[in-house]
Amino acid sequence: MGIIVSSIDYILNNARANSLWPLTFATSCCGIEMMQTVASDNDIARFGSEVFRGSPRQADLLICAGTITHKMAPVLLRLYEQMAEPKYVIAMGACTCGGGMFCDTSYSVIKGIDKIIPVDIYLPMCPPRPEALLDAIRKLQKKIKSETILDRKKFVDSHTSNLMESKDILVLKQKEQQS
Ligand code: SF4
Numbered sequence: 001m002g003i004i005v006s007s008i009d010y011i012l013n014n015a016r017a018n019s020l021w022p023l024t025f026a027t028s029c030c031g032i033e034m035m036q037t038v039a040s041d042n043d044i045a046r047f048g049s050e051v052f053r054g055s056p057r058q059a060d061l062l063i064c065a066g067t068i069t070h071k072m073a074p075v076l077l078r079l080y081e082q083m084a085e086p087k088y089v090i091a092m093g094a095c096t097c098g099g100g101m102f103c104d105t106s107y108s109v110i111k112g113i114d115k116i117i118p119v120d121i122y123l124p125m126c127p128p129r130p131e132a133l134l135d136a137i138r139k140l141q142k143k144i145k146s147e148t149i150l151d152r153k154k155f156v157d158s159h160t161s162n163l164m165e166s167k168d169i170l171v172l173k174q175k176e177q178q179s
Contacts, residue, residue: 009148016060016086017141018048023059023083025076027066030093030127034065037130047137056082061140062117063133067095069108073116080117086152088144089113090121090136097124118159 026034037044044050053059056079068076080087091113094100099111113119120143123136147155 013145013147017144020047020049020061020088020137020140021051021053021059022049022061022063023056023079024052024054025062025064025079027064027068027072028095030065030095033127033130034063034092034133037133039130042130042134044134044137047134047141049137056080057084060084060087061090062087063090063092064096064113065092067100067102068110068113068116070110071108073110076113077116086149088140089117089119090123090133090140091119092123092128092133092136094124094126097122100126114159118156 036042038050038052049061060083062080062083064076080089091097095102095109096113097119099106099109102109103111110116121136121140123132125132128136
């Protein structure tokens with residue numbers, strides 16, 4: 001029985017890893033580098049991830065490229081929740097990973113999207129080059145191939161509580177209710 005389950009996991013994981021469909025989502029300058037990754041010079045299609053989708057329901061990879069503000073956080077959370085399971089996240093750029101250059105100077109920027117959604121791969125540069133994004137996708141593919149559905153569930157569950165308790169999200173929800 002164990003052999004059968006392992007074989008099914010192996011086949012499904014390989015299929016998932018080699019056909020990641022990213023959501024079209026970028027909020028600032030890192031988005032330009034993400035677009036460049038799709039161009040022929042870098043050719044993200046080599047890794048099966050060229051099918052950028054306009055709808056979160058048709059995507060299973062969120063490449064969060066750019067600054068996330070408090071105002072944007074509920075939108076990001078909603079898009080993530082609407083994505084197909086199992087879903088994966090790459091935090092692209094220093095701003096997404098930890099606030100970047102706005103970390104100490106801006107009141108409006110969230111200091112890391114892991115306060116809102118679970119992150120699989122961090123790519124902290126300003127901006128990351130297309131080659132770096134391709135490397136992040138390769139690392140994510142390796143991760144997907146090595147984990148079982150139970151591993152995935154544990155990973156996501158361990159972040160759900162952080163997400164619900166996030167101070168940023170609670171403040172935003174309170175503001176939404178008041179308006
Ligand atoms: S990390 Fe740099 S390039 Fe990316 S969004 Fe922030 S300031 Fe722009």
